[in-house]
Amino acid sequence: MKRVGVLSLQGDFAAHGASLERAGAEPVFVRDAGQLAWVDGLIIPGGESTTMLKLLRFEGWLDKLAEFGRRKPIFGTCAGAILLASDVSNPPQESLGLMDLGVERNAYGRQVDSRVASLDPAPEFERRTAPGKLEAVFIRAPIIRRAASGVMVLARYAGDPVLVEQGRHLAATFHPELTGDRRVHQLFLEKL
Numbered sequence: 001m002k003r004v005g006v007l008s009l010q011g012d013f014a015a016h017g018a019s020l021e022r023a024g025a026e027p028v029f030v031r032d033a034g035q036l037a038w039v040d041g042l043i044i045p046g047g048e049s050t051t052m053l054k055l056l057r058f059e060g061w062l063d064k065l066a067e068f069g070r071r072k073p074i075f076g077t078c079a080g081a082i083l084l085a086s087d088v089s090n091p092p093q094e095s096l097g098l099m100d101l102g103v104e105r106n107a108y109g110r111q112v113d114s115r116v117a118s119l120d121p122a123p124e125f126e127r128r129t130a131p132g133k134l135e136a137v138f139i140r141a142p143i144i145r146r147a148a149s150g151v152m153v154l155a156r157y158a159g160d161p162v163l164v165e166q167g168r169h170l171a172a173t174f175h176p177e178l179t180g181d182r183r184v185h186q187l188f189l190e191k192l
């Protein structure tokens, strides 16, 4: 069984653990950078990217995560996607730069900051998983304003990319761990 780390410093790591189990993998709740040596891939969950960054700087994790990402797949959801990106705005902040994306934090505004949408995923997503609409839960989500030409868009919402893949990495601006649909986690497991 594949062992997948879930960065468990802050945010909704427990829900990712349950999703991984449903998708047939063994979650490892990573709280110590030494645990990275044990896992085939890593999920960086949603939460608050500024808070996560503080903890990551404090523990000297940033270099270790960047190094891990040069060898193994990482899947970032929401705050995790912000951490994977190369450019962050609103306001600018440090990130791992493992995916060539420009993201704007909290980009849907304060009035309607959370929503559930039913998306038509790209044919490529359905081909690699299973056909059907994708329910997407957005919570104070970022918008991907720029995706480099090497980035594959697997789903969009209102014209903007919300599920993207670049090489071994995957990022979603929504929360696939909050619905019963296992396809996004399955797609990540296929990459390990």
Ligand code: GLN
Binding pocket: 045, 046, 047, 048, 049, 050, 077, 078, 079, 080, 082, 105, 106, 139, 140, 141, 142
């Ligand atoms: N708004 C958060 C941030 O900027 C992300 C929200 C989330 O992960 N649900 O980090």
